[in-house]
Amino acid sequence: MxxxxxxxxxxxxxxxxxxxxxxxxxxxxxxxxxxxxxxxxxxxxxxxxxxxxSSRSGKLVHGGLRYLEYYEFRLVREALIEREVLLRAAPHVIWPLRFVLPHSPEQRPAWLIRLGLFLYDHLGGRERLPASRALDLRHDPAGRPIRPGFVRAFEYSDCWVDDSxxxxxxxxxxxxxxxxxxxxxxxxxxxxxxxxxxxxxxxxxxxxxxxxxxxxxxxxxxxxxxxxxxxxxxxxxxVRLVKGSHLVTRKFWDGPQAYLLQNRDRRVIFVNPYLDDLALIGTTDIPYEGRPEEVAADEDETGYLLEVLDRYFAAAPGRAEVLHRFSGVRPLYDDDAENPSAVTxxxxxxxxxxxxxxxxxxxxxxxxxxxxxxxxxxxxxxxxxxxxxxxxxxxxxxxAPLPGGDLPDADFEAFLAGFAQRHPWLPPRLARHYARLYGTRAEDLLDGAETLADLGRSFGPLFHEREADFLVREEWARSAEDILERRTKHGLFLDPEQRAAFADWLERAPVA
CATH class of the missing domain: 3.50.50.60 (FAD/NAD(P)-binding domain)
Incomplete structure (x- = not known):
């Protein structure tokens, strides 16, 4: 093209x-x-x-709770301040998320976690996000999917981001x-x-x-x-290259909360809600010496992540439930730390x-x-x-807001309600999809459209020709992967025939 x-x-x-x-x-x-x-x-x-x-991250805007253990106070403070700045600048692609950390006393004592969360709440001048709190997993809904052996937990706030x-x-x-x-x-x-x-x-x-x-x-x-x-x-x-891999499965718990799990090696694993009914699980920290463009998640990493899930969740997914894997190379500054997780x-x-x-x-x-x-x-x-x-x-x-992020009071739900009201012909899930990815720019995407037929050919769930045209014309998209894997996540919901049909359409599409 x-x-x-x-x-x-x-x-x-x-x-x-x-x-x-x-x-x-x-x-x-x-x-x-x-x-x-x-x-x-x-x-x-x-x-x-x-x-x-940058498209292969854990998709979090966060202060880095575990970095406090390595005395990275300046970095954590700066990140916590930036969390609030970015939440205001791009509320369509960044939003709050509550994390439940089941207490595993053999990894970290409760007093150390409480101290870390106190610092986390106050180090960066928290404004928009709620404070941390303790949970009794025997009675709180967040404890229902967790194995009975875990009775205490802590809950705190960070943010999700669509990194791409x-x-x-x-x-x-x-x-x-x-x-x-x-x-x-x-x-x-x-x-x-x-x-x-x-x-x-x-x-x-x-x-x-x-x-x-x-x-x-x-x-x-x-x-x-x-x-x-x-x-x-x-x-x-x-530069020190560290490999981080993630798994995608069906969401296996109820509720909007994410989980932060402590492993026996003292690493932590995030388990996050992803695209409504999916879960994103990761990450690993492994030294990497290959070509960055050839990085891929391997079976050992998959087993490592699934083992952590099984330790905490009563109905954890197995290998057969893994829908997708991806891996990225983090180019960290080499500070000579022996443990990859401790590299700054x-x-x-x-x-x-x-x-x-x-x-x-x-x-x-x-x-x-x-x-x-x-x-x-x-x-x-x-x-x-x-x-x-x-x-x-x-x-x-x-x-300064980022493009599409100029929402009044940075209130996404209020914007979505108005957007849906202005375009009542849009199915609710499609309205939310456009509002989430494009914010106020969704009006440009829909310019002149008054019916679903105006969106052109449908390639799969929530994916229409009008959106693909917009991404090619406005966002430098050239390949099917640019659109399906990065600018959107439609690729997770298309079968091989649908993906092939879209790639063929894109190849034949007239220049925007």
Missing amino acids: ADTARSAPAAAEKVYDLVVIGGGINGAGIARDAAGRGLSVLLCEQGDLGEGT RLVVLNALDAAARGAAVLTRTACGGARREAGLWSVALDAPDGWRTVRARALVNAAGPWVEQVIGSVAGLNGRRR RDYVFDSDPATPGDGRAPILSVFGGKITTYRKLAEHALRSLAPFFPSLGPPWTAT
Whole structure:
């Protein structure tokens, strides 16, 4: 399928203030922030937005309760503050979730958990989310699916996030503020010339060159490759690749709550409601040395996760009930921790040069980070680059909604009620689907539609031609996987024939 107008390559030899390499959450967040401060920005991504790591997370915006054990107080505080910021900025793709932590005294004593939750409630200035509390599993509904041996639990708040859509929303806002966003465009090489970077881009329609006053290397698992093979520099920091895998099953408990389970190895496993009637279970933490693009969940990881479930749940799913597995590579900053679970989730920058003065154009490389703190990471990245851009505007993203997130009082349910009332012909589940994925942009998707027939061909549950057209035209989607696995999760509900039929339609569809 040909490129859409949104993804057309930039003119050759154009000079940008900033070229950002990597279209994951950190790269998209930095591009958005920089464009909003008045810089001319180009974002290039070798695959699809969020394809490498940012679409394969545990799909949580959270402070990281277990990081308190490793004394990561600054990171936890920053993440808890960001949890509230992001909940206001994108209430259509981020929403509160209550977690039940059954007490397993052989892992952590109750007093330690209570202390951790007290800090969790107060460290980040909690505003919108309810406080933690203790539960008696013998009487609370949350205890019904739990084995009788567990009688105490603690409940606390964090947030769910549609990670893939969060990446796309940042890229959309960057583009709306003037950034060029190029997917399927790899950075094939970069060299310093006359105080600028000369950047070679391998785009679908051929090679081209642009110049930039600064580079940001947000390539995630490929960050060292960009420093060495692409830019020809010697990096001073190292990335540590850690594999995290998840399972998807049918939801096997009643109620909206999620669960946090302590394993005998002191790791924790999240068990979250997913897409109404599914469950998302993960994650693992395993050192990884292969090619990041080839990562996959293996049978040992599946067994590990199912064993934890069976320890806590009376009717835990088995291997036959696993509907889907996925795995991602986390590019963590290598702090020499022996245990992969103890490796810091904080972020670190490597700057060359750190300050202006010798005429060299700067490159800033990002190591580590987590989806919750991406916006703050972007602010800190721009602060590091500020000496090279004296006219750089001030920080602005803390109070700005993301595309579709401009809901009055950040109240999704109130918005949904109004949306359904304005479009009474939409079935309730379809109205909720559009409102959840697109927020106020759902009105653009439905522009002119007055009946289900106006949505075009149906490819499966809740999936119509109108939505696919919208994603190709507005959100850089080019392949069936872009649409079915990342921008939506329709792929989980289509059988092989439906998937093939959609792929065939997409291949034949006219250019938007």
